[in-house]
Amino acid sequence: MKIAIIGANGQLGVDLRRTLSAETLVPLAHCDLDVSNSEQVDQVLDSARPDVVINTAAFHKVEECEKQPGISFAVNATGPRNLALACSRINAVLVHFSTDYVFDGGQQQPYTELDLPHPLNVYAVSKLAGEGMVYLTWSRHFIIRTCGLYGVAGSRGKGGNFVETMLKKAGEGVPIRVVNDQVLTPTFTGDLAAAVSQLIRTEAYGLYHVTAQGQCSWYEFARKIFELENLKADLKPVSTTEFPSTVQRPAYSVLSKQKLNKLGITMPRWEDGLSRYFAQRARNH
Numbered sequence: 001m002k003i004a005i006i007g008a009n010g011q012l013g014v015d016l017r018r019t020l021s022a023e024t025l026v027p028l029a030h031c032d033l034d035v036s037n038s039e040q041v042d043q044v045l046d047s048a049r050p051d052v053v054i055n056t057a058a059f060h061k062v063e064e065c066e067k068q069p070g071i072s073f074a075v076n077a078t079g080p081r082n083l084a085l086a087c088s089r090i091n092a093v094l095v096h097f098s099t100d101y102v103f104d105g106g107q108q109q110p111y112t113e114l115d116l117p118h119p120l121n122v123y124a125v126s127k128l129a130g131e132g133m134v135y136l137t138w139s140r141h142f143i144i145r146t147c148g149l150y151g152v153a154g155s156r157g158k159g160g161n162f163v164e165t166m167l168k169k170a171g172e173g174v175p176i177r178v179v180n181d182q183v184l185t186p187t188f189t190g191d192l193a194a195a196v197s198q199l200i201r202t203e204a205y206g207l208y209h210v211t212a213q214g215q216c217s218w219y220e221f222a223r224k225i226f227e228l229e230n231l232k233a234d235l236k237p238v239s240t241t242e243f244p245s246t247v248q249r250p251a252y253s254v255l256s257k258q259k260l261n262k263l264g265i266t267m268p269r270w271e272d273g274l275s276r277y278f279a280q281r282a283r284n285h
């Protein structure tokens with residue numbers, strides 16, 4: 001299989017390259033291809049002729065998205081439309097990533113693909129628009145909603161990841177206050193990449209929720225990070241109201257994996273993913 005990976009230097013992009021290394025890969029960094037530039041998208045994909053295009057590119061600093069809705073929509077909505085149009089022309093499967101943030105968090109049980117989205121911020125609206133663009137443009141697609149990503153490469157768009165931020169703060173010995181009333185499923189990008197590798201070998205196109213198993217608050221996630229690394233940290237749980245923000249975020253964004261499981265693809269628990277992250281991190285250092 002010839003696979004183009006867009007956003008190839010991002011945290012998910014790097015783990016996809018590692019996981020899919022037995023295939024013929026066309027890694028495309030931002031400097032090689034800007035998804036919001038339709039002419040460039042056509043030119044690069046027409047010349048590469050991949051069987052599969054995996055789009056990890058996103059503008060996902062949520063505070064910046066509020067200030068710059070034009071860029072958010074160009075990258076997160078028009079970008080996937082450009083890719084879907086190009087994929088339909090060259091008959092390539094398109095894999096596109098979306099987010100748990102399409103939901104408002106009002107539910108008390110994991111969201112399924114049939115639950116109605118209700119995004120709370122500009123980033124989430126632009127990602128939902130991106131899903132719609134792909135859905136409407138090209139049928140051979142996988143739209144994957146995921147949650148709480150962290151990978152050894154660190155998020156390019158956000159500058160690091162939550163795990164590294166916690167380790168740095170613990171190293172500095174500063175008080176660490178983390179919200180205990182936002183519940184998610186932290187997902188190691190290595191585990192997500194492994195699921196993508198299985199999904200693209202099927203023809204079961206459509207929308208999927210793909211995260212690790214289980215759930216926790218950000219505070220519980222931080223506690224597990226320090227426990228696994230045997231670190232003493234001045235960690236205390238706080239409420240979201242103690243971090244005033246202009247951006248609303250869902251209080252609960254756990255996604256059901258039942259549809260994915262029906263294909264015979266299962267995800268490991270988030271705690272296991274975190275152990276694998278630390279093992280990979282140790283190998284890289």
Ligand SMILES: NC(=O)c1ccc[n+]([C@@H]2O[C@H](COP(=O)([O-])OP(=O)(O)OC[C@H]3O[C@@H](n4cnc5c(N)ncnc54)[C@H](OP(=O)(O)O)[C@@H]3O)[C@@H](O)[C@H]2O)c1
Nearest residue numbers: 007009010011012030034035057058097146149155156157
């Ligand atoms: N991170 C999370 O917690 C999370 C949660 C749910 C869903 N997601 C989704 O998962 C996907 C992957 O996220 P990630 O954490 O791996 O992000 P990431 O580390 O920030 O990687 C994104 C990559 O896309 C590139 N990029 C940005 N704008 C681009 C453009 N206009 N054209 C082409 N490439 C562009 C970036 O390159 P430069 O850095 O050089 O600009 C970067 O290499 C995204 O779709 C995101 O919305 C992420």
